[in-house]
Amino acid sequence: MVPNIHPNHYAATYPTSVVGQTGWHMSDTNCPIGPRSFAAAYRSAQSALTAAEIVMQGAPHAYALCRPPGHHAYGDMAGGSCFLNNSAVAAQALRARHARVAILDIDIHHGNGTQGIFYDRADVLTVSIHRDPAEFYPFHWGHACERGAGVGEGYNLNLPLPPATGDDLYLRSLDAALDRIALYAPTALVVATGLDASEADPYAGASVTTGGFFRIGAAIAALGLPTVYCQEGGYVSEILSENLASFLGGACSSGVLA
Known part of the structure; x- marks a missing residue:
């Protein structure tokens, strides 16, 4: 369909x-829907849920290789190759044991579905680092002025990036994101792990190097929070697997990744 x-x-x-x-x-x-779409989306969300359960059982962090991805999916609306919002599923599961959970989206596309799901809530902080949506998908969401609504006002932070953003500028934005998360003081974290900020990504949204992904992973891990990593974007390039290995190497530089 x-x-x-x-x-x-x-x-x-x-x-x-x-x-x-x-x-x-x-x-x-x-996000065309075929006979097996729901089965695939369901199993992808179950991967995120399993990672959340591993963390709730005491593991410092866990990685879910979610396919299809999820951060463009709202509670009742699919989009951008996403059908069920894996990161939101993980965050909601973590709420069973954590009063405050943060979601950090590092995909080069704004996590509009994740923002939409938690936009009027204060128990889940949503932070997204992404290419400026004025000229990049999803276009209509992801601007800095979008801060949440109702009791959720102030609990959504968007950090749009200019074209060709490299390691240093990206890491400065990440520092701002991590500062906001630290101020919020959550006891668990979900990372929507997009790799499409790569300099080799075919969408050319940014220019982060393989070494830059290690630095990103290490900076996030330095928060010291129980963390679920849900795979989001990352389109085919010759260094895609190297970027994932580099990011996960940084993320588990202080421990073992499940």
Whole structure:
């Protein structure tokens, strides 16, 4: 199913047509639904949930190789190759034992679905470092002025980046993100682990090196929080696997990654 209409919930009534219903629950056409889509999305979310359970059992951190990814998915709307929001699933599971949980999204695309799910909540802080959406997907969400609503006001932080951002500028933005997380004082962390900020990524959203990913992973690990890493973006390039190994090497530089 690829719908030809996307009302984005502005319509007054919920349609009975499957085409209309599909459009209601999709923010774009980059999430076609086929016979096995739900099974794949469900198992991906279960990977995130398993990682959260490992951390709740006492492991310092765990990595979930989630496919399909999830950070563009809202509570009731798919988008951007995402159907169920794996990072949100992990964060909500962690809330069973942690009063305050933070989600840090380092994917080069803004985690608009994650932001939307927790936008009016104060028990989950959402922070996203991403390419400026004025000219980059998802375009309509991810601006610095979006800070949360209601009791959640002030608990969403967006840090848009200019084109061709390299290691040093990215790490400065990461420092600001980690400072905000430290101020929030959560007792658990979820990292939406995108690798598409790479200098070799075909979307060319940023210019982070393989060594830069090690520094990113090490900086996050230095928070010393129980952490779930959920794989998000990272498109095919010759150094994609090297970037993942480098990031995870930094993330577990002070311990063992499950």
